[in-house]
Each structure stands twice: as C-alpha cells, then as structure tokens.
Amino acid sequence: MSLQASQHEMEMVAQLKARLENNDQVGPSWLKLGDDAALVDLMFLRFLRARDLNLNKAEEMLTKYLKWREENEIDSLHAWTPPAPLSRKNYPYEITGVDKEGCPVLVVAFGQWDIRRVCELGVKSEYIRYVDQLFANVTQAMAASSAERSNIISQFIIVFVPDDLAAFRQMSCRQGRHASFAKNIDSNISQPFVLVPAVDAVLETVRRFEANHPETLKRAFVIDTPKVFQVIFSGIRPFINSKTLGKVLIAGGSREWLPVLHDLVEPHNLPARLGGSYVSKCEIFNKTRLRTSPASTLQRVPSGDSAAFICRTIPAGNSISIEYHVSSPRTQLSWTFKTERWDIGFSILYDATQVVVPFSRLGSDDQLQSGSVLCQHSGIYVLVFDNTFSRWRSKVVQYRVVLRSEDEDNKDDKEVEVGFENDDAGDTSSEENVQLDFHFLNMETLSL
Numbered sequence: 494m495s496l497q498a499s500q501h502e503m504e505m506v507a508q509l510k511a512r513l514e515n516n517d518q519v520g521p522s523w524l525k526l527g528d529d530a531a532l533v534d535l536m537f538l539r540f541l542r543a544r545d546l547n548l549n550k551a552e553e554m555l556t557k558y559l560k561w562r563e564e565n566e567i568d569s570l571h572a573w574t575p576p577a578p579l580s581r582k583n584y585p586y587e588i589t590g591v592d593k594e595g596c597p598v599l600v601v602a603f604g605q606w607d608i609r610r611v612c613e614l615g616v617k618s619e620y621i622r623y624v625d626q627l628f629a630n631v632t633q634a635m636a637a638s639s640a641e642r643s644n645i646i647s648q649f650i651i652v653f654v655p656d657d658l659a660a661f662r663q664m665s666c667r668q669g670r671h672a673s674f675a676k677n678i679d680s681n682i683s684q685p686f687v688l689v690p691a692v693d694a695v696l697e698t699v700r701r702f703e704a705n706h707p708e709t710l711k712r713a714f715v716i717d718t719p720k721v722f723q724v725i726f727s728g729i730r731p732f733i734n735s736k737t738l739g740k741v742l743i744a745g746g747s748r749e750w751l752p753v754l755h756d757l758v759e760p761h762n763l764p765a766r767l768g769g770s771y772v773s774k775c776e777i778f779n780k781t782r783l784r785t786s787p788a789s790t791l792q793r794v795p796s797g798d799s800a801a802f803i804c805r806t807i808p809a810g811n812s813i814s815i816e817y818h819v820s821s822p823r824t825q826l827s828w829t830f831k832t833e834r835w836d837i838g839f840s841i842l843y844d845a846t847q848v849v850v851p852f853s854r855l856g857s858d859d860q861l862q863s864g865s866v867l868c869q870h871s872g873i874y875v876l877v878f879d880n881t882f883s884r885w886r887s888k889v890v891q892y893r894v895v896l897r898s899e900d901e902d903n904k905d906d907k908e909v910e911v912g913f914e915n916d917d918a919g920d921t922s923s924e925e926n927v928q929l930d931f932h933f934l935n936m937e938t939l940s941l
Contacts, residue, residue, distance in 0.1 A: 505546055506537045512552050513559075532636070535647050543707030543736075558705050565622070570629045578614055579623045583607070585775040586627060588634050590762025595642050596711050597634040597649040598758055599627075600767065602777050604655035612690035624698045628706055635709075648711035650757060654766060654778070655718055692728065699732050712757065713741045716750045716767075802829075805878075807837070807888045812879040819868045821898050826874060827865035830892035832857040837888050838879030844872050852879065857890070 537551075540558070544550035562568065586601040611620040631649050638646040715722070726743065733741075744750035751768050763769025764778035773779050807813055817826065830839070837857050841850035855862050868874060880888050 502538060502541065502546070503534070505541055505548065506534055508548060509537050509541060509551055509555070512548065513555065516552070516556060531645055532639070532647075535645055539647065539708040554704070554707070561701075561705055565625065567625065567629060570622075570626050571633065573622065573626060575623050575626070576616055576619055578611070578616060579619055581775070584623065585777060587764075587773055587775050587778065588631065589764055589769075589771050589773060589778070590758070591638055591646075592650055592711075592758045592762070595638045595644065595646045597631055597638060597646075598762055599631055599649055599651045600764065600773075600775075600778055601627075601651065601653050602775065603653045605777070608694050609691040612694060617690065617694050620694060621697055621701070625701065628702065631709075632706075648709055650712045650714075651710070652714045652716065652754070652767060654716060655722060692725075696729065696732055699729065703732075703734060703737065710737060710740055713737075714750050714754055715741065715743045717748070718743055718745055802891045802893045804889065804891045807878055807880040807890060809883045809885050809887050810881055812838070812877055812881055815876045815878075815894070817874045817876070817894060817896060819871050819874055819896065822869055822871055823898075824868045824871075825865055825897045826868055827863070827895045827897065828876065828892065829861065829863045830857060830878075830890055831861050832891070833889040834858050835883070835886055835888055837890055838877070838882065840877045840879065841866065842875045842877065843868075843870070845875055849874065852877075854882070 537555070540555045541548075541551045544554055584606050586599060588597050589600050590598050592598055608620065611617055635646045635649060715726075722743070730738070742750055742753060754763070754767060758769075760769040760771075762771055764771045764773040764775075766778045766780060805813060819826065826841075830837075835858055836854050838852055838854050839850070839857075839862070840848065840852040843849050849866055850864070876892075876894065878888075878890050878892070880886075
C-alpha cells in the first residue's frame with residue numbers, strides 16, 4: 494500500500510485527526526507517532542480503510558491502538574531483551590530482504606516455535622511481547638525501505654515455515670491438565686469452552702496483529718503444511734477477518750507456492766529453504782526442505798546391545814503400563830529408554846497406587862534417559878510411559894529394564910516384560926485420523 498488516496502479519503506484523514514485532537518482519551522498523543530507527515534497520514538488512512546471509511550469505527554479502533562501503544566511501551570520495544578527461553582535461536586525469524594516493490598519479507602520458522610513450552614515456563618506474556626517486538630521490527634523495516642526508495646512502504650510479506658512440527662504438537666493436550674478457560678464472546682451463552690494454553694497464546698497474537706496493524710499484510714504463505722495443520726487452522730480461522738484470509742496462501746508439499754512467491758520476490762531476497770540464494774543468519778533457512786527420519790532408522794542405544802531393548806509404539810492419547818514382579822525386598826530396578834522423536838511422560842508406581850517415581854515429561858528424543866530405584870518391598874512395580882498429553886502424535890519408545898537383587902546368591906540380572914494395560918489401543922498416529930477438540934462451539938468471528 495502506498496499513499497495513493499483519493500481526495501475524499503484525505504479529507505476523511507483530516508477529519509479523523511481533528512477528532513483525535515479533541516478526544517479526551519488520547520488527545521494529541523498521535524503526534525508522537527513520527528515526524529514524517531506522510532507516514533502519519535498513511536497510518537490514519539490504514540485505520541480508515543480497515544473500517545471501510547467509517548469515521549466512528551476508525552476513531553474507536555485508532556483510540557484503542559494509541560492506548561495499547563502507551564500501555565505496552567511500544568516506543569521502547571526495540572530496546573527490550575526477551576528472557577533466555579525466548580531467544581531467536583529457539584524462536585527463529587528473519588527479515589531476509591524485500592519484494593519487487595520494496596515490501597519487507599519476513600520468514601518465520603514457526604514449526605520450531607514451541608509455544609506450549611512457553612506456557613509451561615510461565616512466560617506467556619513475554620512470548621506475546623516477543624511477537625509484538627517482531628512486528629515492531631517489521632514496521633521499522635518498512636520505514637527503512639520507505640526512506641531508501643523515497644516512496645512510502647506500508648506492507649510486508651510473511652512466510653511461515655512449519656519444518657519439524659514442534660509448533661503443532663504443542664497445540665494438543667488433554668483439557669484436564671493443560672486447559673485454560675476463555676471468556677465466552679456471546680454473553681447469552683453461559684457454558685464455558687476450553688482452549689489449550691498454546692492455542693490461546695496464538696489467538697492472542699492474532700488478535701493483537703488484527704487490532705494494531707491493519708492493512709499492513711500484503712501476502713502470507715504457509716508452506717509445505719502437514720495435514721494436521723488444516724485441523725489446527727480450522728480452529729484459528731474464525732478469529733481472522735475475511736480481508737486477511739484473502740491474503741493467505743496455505744500450500745501442502747507440492748510446492749505450488751514457489752512460483753507464486755518468486756513472482757513477488759527475487760530469489761536473492763529469499764533463503765535456500767524458499768528456493769533463493771540469500772544466506773540467512775538462521776541456519777535452518779539455509780537448508781532445503783527438512784525430512785523426518787522413518788521409524789526404521791530409530792537409534793538403538795547402546796549400539797552394541799540393541800537386542801536387549803524392547804521397542805513399542807504408544808498411540809496418541811494413550812499410555813502403556815509395564816508390570817514387573819519384585820520377589821525380594823531391596824531389589825534394584827534400573828531403566829534406560831529413548832524415544833525416536835518427541836518427549837514422553839514417565840513414572841513408576843508400586844501396587845498401582847503408591848508413587849515411586851513421580852510423573853515427568855522427559856526429552857528422551859534428545860538424550861538417553863536412565864535411572865534406578867531400590868525397591869524396599871516385594872510386589873508389583875509398574876512403569877508407565879505416558880502419551881496422553883498428545884492428541885495426534887504417537888511415540889516410539891525403546892526401553893530396557895533390569896532387576897538386580899542384593900542377594901549375593903543371585904548373581905544374574907533378569908529382564909522381564911509382564912504385560913500391558915493398553916495393548917489393545919490402535920495406532921492413531923496417521924495424520925488423516927487427527928481430531929483436535931478445541932471446543933470452539935458457538936464462537937463468533939472477532940470484528941477487529
């Protein structure tokens with residue numbers, strides 16, 4: 494978008510400025526938005542166009558925006574340093590250049606943005622500020638491009654790269670443990686609905702963008718999407734207005750997005766991941782499309798003793814319980830396990846009720862997990878591999894358990910697999926069988 498406005502639109506811009514000057518809520522605070530009169534006029538024009546040139550609605554929207562800028566200290570956002578978990582390495586993005594018209598191109602490795610981890614660490618508000626800072630950087634890039642070209646640039650292109658799928662697994666968790674309640678939009682509906690925290694965080698960033706950056710999105714690409722993304726996006730779609738949706742291209746693995754993107758952006762302004770030659774600071778963007786390893790390549794550790802490990806697939810939303818009978822007190826129970834990909838929950842119970850090792854979600858895909866306990870009593874000890882928090886991703890776990898008695902006459906280790914409580918559960922890992930229950934019933938599209 495450029496400052497190509499009709500005379501009628503510019504007259505409305507002048508009227509909107511006059512209204513804000515007499516608005517007790519903001520006064521002349523809009524004067525702090527910059528010294529470039531053309532850029533300020535363009536901002537007013539964007540809000541007017543976002544509200545179909547309705548002065549009352551544009552004034553309301555712009556008033557909320559100015560208050561939001563002040564309350565969230567947007568003017569000083571460039572100097573804000575995110576906490577360590579929210580580093581650019583963990584949540585990568587980069588402005589790789591501009592399109593053929595000078596609009597910045599923002600590439601986001603959203604597949605690696607583990608938003609559920611943000612919620613678990615209690616830094617959700619910092620994550621939202623991190624996204625605010627991202628868009629502040631884009632705004633700064635638009636201003637720089639405007640100055641370089643002596644032509645006002647007020648839109649940008651964004652490309653979401655969902656490699657590695659970390660961002661999608663955190664959208665799926667059971668309501669009881671991770672759910673948060675959201676206020677019902679329709680006051681006539683008393684029954685609450687549930688949003689998992691990760692989805693709630695994504696929706697909040699969508700709301701903030703729609704409310705505070707109207708008419709800035711030129712085009713959005715979500716490339717090489719897995720089928721599960723369509724399920725997740727169906728829950729987010731109601732929160733995006735029709736104008737924005739019309740600018741979004743969601744493409745699967747056939748790479749039909751590539752010629753469309755290259756028609757807008759020269760290859761030297763795109764990294765290798767998008768078919769270009771730009772050398773990115775984010776190494777993931779310099780690689781071609783990532784491909785996951787098949788289950789048959791599961792690393793068995795230690796490598797020289799793979800036969801001693803048992804391999805099991807734990808379907809999404811299920812767990813497996815493995816019983817071990819300890820015949821003598823003071824028997825040491827030792828375990829070692831690893832998952833092919835993704836984390837897994839682990840715990841140990843005695844007689845199915847007493848907690849020996851409390852539940853914990855472990856990154857067993859990155860690191861071999863080992864441990865041991867001394868069983869003080871004889872009886873049944875149950876090892877639980879828990880995948881109930883995952884709504885669509887099955888886990889492949891490879892484990893080994895050793896029982897060693899302190900009895901000096903018992904020199905041999907023994908490994909026994911007794912049974913499974915959930916051995917009849919089907920493998921629901923297929924993306925075609927994905928069912929995410931967002932409970933978005935009776936929700937209306939936000940008018941932002």
